[in-house]
Amino acid sequence: MNLDLRLDTSGDFYARKFQPTKREDTLILNMGPQHPSTHGVLRIILEIDGEYILRAEPVLGYIHRMHEKMAEVMSYPQYLPNPARTDYLHGLAWNWAHVAAVERLMGLEVPERAEYIRVITCELNRITSHLLWWGAYLLDLGAFTPIMYAFDDRERIQDILQRITGSRLTYCYYRFGGVSNDIDDRFIEETRKQCSRMKPRFKMFKDLVTDNFILRKRVEEIGEIPADTCRKYGATGPVLRGSGVPYDVRRAEPYSVYDRFDFNIPSYDTCDAMGRYLVRMDEMQESIKIIEQALDTLPEGDYIMPKAPKKPKPPAGDVYFALEGARGKIGFHLVSDGDKSPYRLKLRAPGFSNLSLFSEVSEGVLIADAVSILGSLDLVIP
Amino acid sequence: MSEENAKPEKAPDKEKEVKKKEEPQVPKYTGYDYDCFLAPQELLKAVTKLDHADFFLEDVSCVDMQEGFQVVYHFDRFSQPGRVVLRVMISRENPEIPSIYDIFPGAAWHERECFDFFGVRFTGHPNLIPLLLDPEHQGPPPLLKEETALKDLNQLYPDRVHTPVSPDSEEFVKEINNCSNQKSRNQS
Amino acid sequence: MAQENQDLIRPFADTATDEPIINQAPVQKILNICRAMSLWPMTFGLACCAIEMMSFGMARFDSARFGAEVFRPSPRQSDLIIVAGTISRKMAPLVVRLYEQTPAPKWVIAMGNCAISGGPFVYKNQYGIVEGVDLIIPVDVYIPGCPPRPEGLLEGLFQVQKKLTGRRWWPLPEQARTSDK
Numbered sequence: 001m002n003l004d005l006r007l008d009t010s011g012d013f014y015a016r017k018f019q020p021t022k023r024e025d026t027l028i029l030n031m032g033p034q035h036p037s038t039h040g041v042l043r044i045i046l047e048i049d050g051e052y053i054l055r056a057e058p059v060l061g062y063i064h065r066m067h068e069k070m071a072e073v074m075s076y077p078q079y080l081p082n083p084a085r086t087d088y089l090h091g092l093a094w095n096w097a098h099v100a101a102v103e104r105l106m107g108l109e110v111p112e113r114a115e116y117i118r119v120i121t122c123e124l125n126r127i128t129s130h131l132l133w134w135g136a137y138l139l140d141l142g143a144f145t146p147i148m149y150a151f152d153d154r155e156r157i158q159d160i161l162q163r164i165t166g167s168r169l170t171y172c173y174y175r176f177g178g179v180s181n182d183i184d185d186r187f188i189e190e191t192r193k194q195c196s197r198m199k200p201r202f203k204m205f206k207d208l209v210t211d212n213f214i215l216r217k218r219v220e221e222i223g224e225i226p227a228d229t230c231r232k233y234g235a236t237g238p239v240l241r242g243s244g245v246p247y248d249v250r251r252a253e254p255y256s257v258y259d260r261f262d263f264n265i266p267s268y269d270t271c272d273a274m275g276r277y278l279v280r281m282d283e284m285q286e287s288i289k290i291i292e293q294a295l296d297t298l299p300e301g302d303y304i305m306p307k308a309p310k311k312p313k314p315p316a317g318d319v320y321f322a323l324e325g326a327r328g329k330i331g332f333h334l335v336s337d338g339d340k341s342p343y344r345l346k347l348r349a350p351g352f353s354n355l356s357l358f359s360e361v362s363e364g365v366l367i368a369d370a371v372s373i374l375g376s377l378d379l380v381i382p
Numbered sequence: 383m384s385e386e387n388a389k390p391e392k393a394p395d396k397e398k399e400v401k402k403k404e405e406p407q408v409p410k411y412t413g414y415d416y417d418c419f420l421a422p423q424e425l426l427k428a429v430t431k432l433d434h435a436d437f438f439l440e441d442v443s444c445v446d447m448q449e450g451f452q453v454v455y456h457f458d459r460f461s462q463p464g465r466v467v468l469r470v471m472i473s474r475e476n477p478e479i480p481s482i483y484d485i486f487p488g489a490a491w492h493e494r495e496c497f498d499f500f501g502v503r504f505t506g507h508p509n510l511i512p513l514l515l516d517p518e519h520q521g522p523p524p525l526l527k528e529e530t531a532l533k534d535l536n537q538l539y540p541d542r543v544h545t546p547v548s549p550d551s552e553e554f555v556k557e558i559n560n561c562s563n564q565k566s567r568n569q570s
Numbered sequence: 571m572a573q574e575n576q577d578l579i580r581p582f583a584d585t586a587t588d589e590p591i592i593n594q595a596p597v598q599k600i601l602n603i604c605r606a607m608s609l610w611p612m613t614f615g616l617a618c619c620a621i622e623m624m625s626f627g628m629a630r631f632d633s634a635r636f637g638a639e640v641f642r643p644s645p646r647q648s649d650l651i652i653v654a655g656t657i658s659r660k661m662a663p664l665v666v667r668l669y670e671q672t673p674a675p676k677w678v679i680a681m682g683n684c685a686i687s688g689g690p691f692v693y694k695n696q697y698g699i700v701e702g703v704d705l706i707i708p709v710d711v712y713i714p715g716c717p718p719r720p721e722g723l724l725e726g727l728f729q730v731q732k733k734l735t736g737r738r739w740w741p742l743p744e745q746a747r748t749s750d751k
Contacts, residue, residue, distance in 0.1 A: 013517040019509070033661065034668055036613055036643035041661060061514035062661045063617055065691050066698045068499070069524055073693050081690065088618035104413065132621065151628035169717055170618055231438040231460065233488030245460050252463035253563050316538055320413035320456060320465060322440075333443055333454065337533045344525075346443035346454075353441075356491045516660040516698070524697045 014059045020047045021054050033062045036140070042355075042374075042381050046367070053370055056362045058355055060381050071345035076102060076312050079341075081172040086347060087380045089129040090326040091171045092122045099174045100255065101321035101332040105314040106176075113301040114178035115257045120191065120294045121173065123287040124161055127198075128154045129326035130280045137277070137375040138209060141218050146209050153198060160190050176312050178304025188295055195288050202285055210281065219273040223361050223373035226271055233357040237328025237350050238283065239377055242276030244269030249324035261293045273376035280378070313340055327351050327378055351379045411567055415464040416557045418547040422470050422479050425455075428549035429482045432457050432466060435558050439482075440465070442492035444500045446527045448534040450474045451502055455482075464561035472502070481507040499525035583666045583707040587674035599735075605649070605675065606731040606739070607637040612648035614668065616655025619682040619717040623654045631720040636740065638727055645671040650730065652723070653709075656684035656691055657700040669707040677733070679726050680709045683716045690716065 020028065032043035041062035047055040067086055071079050083098040084091030096118060103110060110118075131154045135147030158168050164187050165173035165180075173180055209215060225235070227243045240247055246267040250258040266282035268275035318335040328350025335344040354377045362370045420428055440456035455468040472479050481504035482489045493504045494513035501523040504510060512519065535544050547554055590598065611633075615623060627633050627641055642648040645668045657665055669678070680703050683689030688701035703709060710733060713726040732738050 014511075017509070017511050033664055034614060034643070034645070041616055061512070061516070062658055062664075063656065064514040064658050064660070064698055065617075065656055066524070066696060069697070070691070070693060072525075072527075085618055085690070088621060104411065132624075136624075147624075148629045151625060151630065155625065155628075155630045168719065169621055231436070232486055234439040234441070234486070235488075240460075247460040247463075252460075253465075316540055317412070318539065320467070322413065322458075322465075329440070331440055331456070333441070333456065335445055335538060337538055343533065343538060344443075344445045346441065348441040348456075352491065353488055356488050360487070516658070519659075519697065521697075 014043075014057075015045060018045045018047075018057060019055075023049060023054060025049070026054060033059075042379065044358075044370075046370075048367065051366050051368075053362050053365055053367060056359045056370065058358055060355070063381055067347060068345055071342050073341070075340045076176070076314075076342070077310065080175070081170070083347075084170045084172055086349065087325065087327065087330075087351070088170055089132055089380055090125055091169065092118075092125040092165075092173060093323055093325040093330055095171055095174045096122055097321055097323045097325075097330045097332045099176050100323065101319055101334045102176055102312055102314055104321055105317060105319045105334060105336055106309070106312060108177050108305065108308075110178055110256075111302040111305055112257070112299045113182075114303050114305075116294050116298050117179050117183055117303060118174060119256060119258065119261075120183070120291050120298075121161060121165065121171075121179075123291050123294075124157050124191070125171070126287050126326045127284050128157050128161075130284050131157075133280060133326075133378045134205075137378075138215070140371055140375040141215065143209070143215070146205070149201075149205070149208075153194075153201060156194055156197075160187065160194060163187065163190075175304060175308060177308030178302065180304075182303040188298070191291060192295060195292055198288055199285075202281065205281070210277070216274070218369075218372050219277055219376065220270075222273045222369050223365070223376060224271045225357060225361055229357055229360065233360075234353040235328070235357055236353065237325065237378075238276050238279040239328065239354050241265065241267040241279045242273075242376075243271045244275075249322050249329050253322055255321070255323060257294075258290075260297070261290050263290050263293075273372055276376045276378075311340060313338060322348075325350055327380060328354060349380075351377075351381060355379055355381070413465060414467050415563050415565075416466045416561045417469070417542075418467075418554065418557075419469045419471065419544055420549065421546045422472055424546075424549050425468070425470055426480050426482065426485070428468060428554070429455070429485050431549055431555065432558060433485050435459070436461060437466065437558075439486045439488050439492070442482075442489055442496060444496045444502055444525075445538075446474075446500060446525065446532065447538060448532045451477050451500055452535075453479055453496065453502060459561075462562050464563045464565075466558055466561055477502045478505055479503075480505050483507055499523055501526070582705075583669045585708055602734045606734040608640075609638040609650040609677070609727070609730065610640045610642050610648045611638055611650040611652050612645055612668070612672070613641045613643050614651060614653065616653065616657065616661065617684065619654035619684070622717045622720055623652055623681065623723065626720040626723045631724060633724065633727065636724065636727055636731075645669075646673065648672060649676045650679065651676065651707075652679045652681050653685045653703045653707075654681045654717075656689070657703055657706070658698050659700060662700045662706055665703065666706050677710045677730050678703075678707060679711045679713060679723075679730065680704065681713050681723060681726070682718055683714060686712050686714060 026047050026049050029046045029048055031046055033041040043059040045057045046053055067082055083094035086094050131150040135150030138146040162168050164183055165171045225243050227245050230240045230243050244267055246265045248265045251265055263286045266279050268278050314336045316336055316338040321332045323330045331348030333346035334342055337343040361373055437457040437459050440458050443454045445452040450471050450473040453470045457466045481493055491513055493507055496502045497510055498512050498515045625631055680686050685703045688699055691699050692701055711726045711729045713722050715722050728740055
């Protein structure tokens with residue numbers, strides 16, 4: 001009996017455009033946009049045969065917020081709060097990429113102290129981002145407790161950042177030529193305390209979760225992404241390092257003062273979800289190492305350059321600024337015509353490239369594993 | 383350099399303004415290690431060469447200007463980091479460019495994004511449908527500029543050569559093989 | 571199954587509900603108190619605010635103390651919709667559908683500036699977002715902020731409870747009380 005259910009379910013625009021395989025007796029299933037494991041609003045059209053995925057096609061744009069158009073409409077300082085809302089988990093990195101692209105185009109020299117403050121706050125933010133990923137990923141895999149531990153530490157770091165930046169999540173702290181206000185002794189003291197508190201916690205996380213064999217069954221040898229696939233799709237960040245390529249923009253294309261710190265770039269060549277998991281767990285410890293070194297060598301001086309432009313008007317030309325975010329390489333391609341707002345601003349969101357390899361990786365895997373793969377990519381959908 | 387940007391002080395106000403116009407600021411390091419213009423029909427050849435030289439695709443972007451659309455491809459390399467940018471000019475009337483999907487499958491979404499925002503058609507793309515925009519979006523692509531706001535190449539990229547390079551030329555091959563951000567930083 | 575027959579883009583959600591089976595005031599009053607003390611919010615994160623909504627349920631802020639513990643991913647099991655984030659035009663029909671799928675009685679919190687009015691993403695001739703969730707579904711409580719702090723969301727929850735039962739159940743914070751005097 002040839003019962004083609006697909007003829008009845010023409011669905012919406014994307015479901016109609018979906019190109020299924022030629023197999024018979026398959027089912028087309030929409031996962032999302034309202035789905036707990038899609039982290040935000042992502043929709044995936046799946047063609048499944050039983051529990052196995054034959055074809056998957058992500059549909060995005062449910063959270064498209066016109067950032068690129070807004071950049072052209074608004075002036076440089078007006079656009080300052082926007083980048084942090086692009087990737088709300090690692091907002092400071094985006095904030096940084098924006099100001100640094102403008103600084104690079106104008107040739108501004110940022111005071112050393114400001115660079116150190118940027119490094120410290122950005123790394124603290126990276127830890128909060130990874131902690132949230134850790135909790136939410138395990139929540140996807142069915143473990144509820146770890147997210148409580150993750151939020152415990154996360155809230156403490158957010159308190160530290162909030163005192164100095166003024167917000168909990170969507171930061172707007174960096175300014176063209178520096179940062180908006182200086183850090184004080186209390187900040188340094190609290191940060192040190194938090195760093196020393198976190199170190200034993202990682203061991204506890206490892207004992208509690210990482211060595212748990214139920215978790216290992218869910219992540220080991222799941223979602224193997226060979227390094228060459230990463231290259232073809234332009235995947236970066238922990239996804240790439242989990243595939244054995246120790247590529248980190250902080251080391252490969254050193255910006256700010258990162259070349260002064262001693263830190264490792266963790267990479268695992270298992271290529272599976274476990275590799276990506278371990279990379280992130282190690283990265284948090286590396287971040288703490290960077291923060292402690294930066295606090296030790298924090299220079300005195302200005303936190304913003306004395307004649308920092310409030311309303312910058314960069315010269316005509318274009319620059320590219322790349323930066324390592326929690327999810328991968330953030331790129332700002334800024335084209336200026338010498339006016340008070342950019343002529344064109346292109347944002348490279350790491351999650352965008354990382355997600356694009358999902359449809360290749362998920363072919364032939366179980367639906368439950370697809371959830372694990374999605375989580376291990378750590379997505380913030382642009 | 384920074385002083386020129388800062389708010390001019392009261393007295394030497396005009397002098398600085400004049401000075402600013404005479405010497406346009408040039409960024410020390412633009413983030414590009416090799417920057418070239420290509421003819422649209424030679425894009426695929428150049429991208430294949432980059433693929434063989436172990437580059438990965440960062441993004442595909444597009445700039446709307448008087449001469450037409452400038453499609454910008456950014457590439458970088460894991461083993462020896464250095465950014466290569468390929469710029470291709472296509473006309474506004476007939477915005478068509480070959481898709482590089484077959485060489486870099488990751489370009490598929492970037493190209494769909496350009497199609498959304500600018501209406502650039504990538505020939506040979508398997509699935510050129512709106513990615514970020516609502517499929518029921520009315521009106522012209524949102525990132526197109528108004529005629530009056532368009533700038534031309536010389537306004538946007540002063541002091542730069544805009545003649546296309548051939549990907550077969552020795553210069554191109556040499557440049558992409560030696561491209562490294564360490565080197566270009568030391569030069570600047 | 572035939573989705574093309576459904577009107578996917580509706581100007582405003584269908585708000586018609588049936589009469590309660592036992593429509594007596596005292597019964598309803600008791601039921602409302604029960605409902606207020608066990609609201610089941612839907613995990614409906616749209617953007618940045620979703621992260622603060624997570625904090626709201628986690629260790630420090632712990633919404634379980636106030637009777638809104640069980641986050642449900644399915645609209646059919648929940649009765650409190652927290653619209654946390656920007657509603658793009660692509661998402662709008664789905665928000666309407668989720669609202670209609672939620673069984674009555676149901677309450678809606680518009681969390682954050684984006685859900686209230688489009689927030690920072692409104693400019694002249696914008697092409698992508700819905701300027702306020704109240705244009706497509708009815709809203710009970712608005713919580714301003716970009717994003718609001720979890721305390722703000724807790725206060726919003728109290729307002730929903732107040733709306734249900736007619737009184738505030740939880741003491742005001744120390745500072746608010748002293749400033750009242």
